[in-house]
Amino acid sequence: MTSPLTSTDISLRVNGEERSATADVRTTLADFLREGLGLTGTHLGCEHGVCGACTVLLDGAAVRSCLLLAVQARGAEVTTVEGLAEGDRLHPVQQAFHDSHAFQCGFCTPGFVMTTVALLAEEPTPSRERIRECLSGNVCRCTGYQSIVDGVALAASRDAG
Amino acid sequence: MKPAPFAYAAPTTEDEVLDLLAEHGDEGKVIAGGQSLLPMLSMRLARPSVLIDLNGVAGLAGITEFDGGVAFGATTRERAAERSALVGDRLPVLAEALPLIGHEAIRNRGTIGGSIAHADASAELPAVAAVTDAQLVLRSRAGGERVLSAAEFFQGHYTTALADDELLTEVRIPGSPPGAGWAFTEVARRHGDFALVGVAAMVVLDDAGSVEAARLCLMGVADVPLRLPAVEASLAGQPVSADTVAAAATDAVAGLELASDVHGSGDFRRHLAEVTVRRALTTAADRAGAPA
Structure with a gap:
């Protein structure tokens, strides 16, 4: 058995690319993505699992990257908001959010977008009630949420999953 | 980095976990x-020297049939249980409680054993364990294996019978008694928040439509998931009626000592608890086949 580590090399796939960096084992995945790999699209609000801003996909499932240690994601496939667009072409969920004005300041948006991508991958045609339930783990202080629900519904209507 | 420094171990077998626990204790x-x-690590409320990660341990996650009930490996994800046909078929009270835990992103990581070992008295799974008379399997290098009932396991706020060198390895939830109706009801200020109060209930009716057996467990009102054996016993033999249910709900909250905080006053919580007991019992009785 390997002895306990305090710092280690962390290799994982991020947005389809093999990435690797050395980090202290107490580094959260969110801090590793932002500071270790320079992917600052994942935002940090509360840093204790309440606001949802740091939501990323871990092997396809939405998770809070502030509630996961980077060392726990070794070997995993992580998708962040940077991995959605293809060049200048927005991901259909991003485009639908844009078209619906589903954000104001935009700070919480990466988390909402990733939550929506995970939802539509599993349930391509969620009801409005189901959309609201699914978004309930993400906090926005600007929009009042209606336009975000509209954005998800628009993405679903365009078969954006 | 917000957590205080710790060393990290990623064992791959249960034996290695037990060795690490034996070596590092508390x-x-x-x-x-x-x-x-x-x-808790990020707020530095917990400052362990060694963090022992169970996620790579083979065989610690899984959902299997067990003696008419269902056994969950400790690291079974809540989301996996939520999607399990076996859970939907055998454990309706768990199936009803799971979607109320946090949010999907939380349940994608959160585990059945983790929630029970954490023993937050406002959490859903400890209440489910208590109302179903779940058996908790604990193992250690020194003590081997012991199996405790939920009543023996939960001892106080975040406090269980787990010794420092012990690992919760399995949660066994017995199958439902024939004809039982179950309900899990809670009141939270927002979907996914910790509930102010929650109630798990079971009702079995006899041939005449009276209560043959009942179970009641309140969460968020005491330092453990609170079974109410006296109220459960008093329901036996009673006809199912609004009066019976209301009397049981009044009895259920009579002895509660509820503190006030920013989320609600003690009186408000008592009111919520009484209403929630009434709703849970009514729903459980309906599902057991009581005439509307």
Whole structure:
């Protein structure tokens, strides 16, 4: 058995690319993505699992990257908001959010977008009630949420999953 | 980095976990889903020297049939249980409680064993374990295996019978008694928040439509998931009626000592508890086949 580590090399796939960096084992995945790999699209609000801003996909499932240690994601496939667009072409969920004005300041948006991508991958045609339930783990202080629900519904209507 | 420094171990077998726990005792802390522990580490409310990650341990996750009930490996994700046909078929009260835990992103990581070992008295799974008379399997290098009832396991706020060198390896939930109706009802200020109060209930009716057996467990009102054996016993033999249910709900909250905080006053919580007991019992009785 390997002895306990305090710092280690962390290799994982991020947005389809093999990435690797050395980090202290107490580094959260969110801090590793932002500071270790320079992917600052994942935002940090509360840093204790309440606001949802740091939501990323871990092997396809939405998770809070502030509630996961980077060392726990070794070997995993992580998708962040940077991995959605293809060049200048927005991901259909991003485009639908844009078209619906589903954000104001935009700070919480990466988390909402990733939550929506995970939802539509599993349930391509969620009801409005189901959309609201699914978004309930993400906090926005600007929009009042209606336009975000509209954005998800628009993405679903365009078969954006 | 918000957590205080710790060393990290990623064992791959249960034996290795037990060795690490034996070696590090109360300086070691196991992490499963981490959805409660990571915030505690980040706020430095927990400062273990060694974090023992269970996520790579083979055979510790899984949902299997067990003696008419269902056994959950400790690191079974809540989301996996939520999607399990076996859970939907055998454990309706668990199936009803699971979607109320946090949010999907939380349940994608959070585990059945983790929530029960964390023993937050406002959490759903400890209440489910208590109302179903679940059996908790604990193992250690020194003590081997012991199996405790939920009543023996939960001892106080975040406090269980788990010794420092012990690992919760399995949660066994017995099958439902024939004809039982179950309900899990809670009141939270927002979907996914910790509930102010929650109630798990079971009702079995006899041939005449009276209560043959009942179970009641309140969460968020005491330092453990609170079974109410006296109220359960008093329901036996009673006809199912609004009066019976209302009397049981009044009895259920009579002895509660509820503190006030920013989320609600003690009186408000008592009111919520009484209403929630009434709703849970009514729903459970309906599902057991009581005439509307």
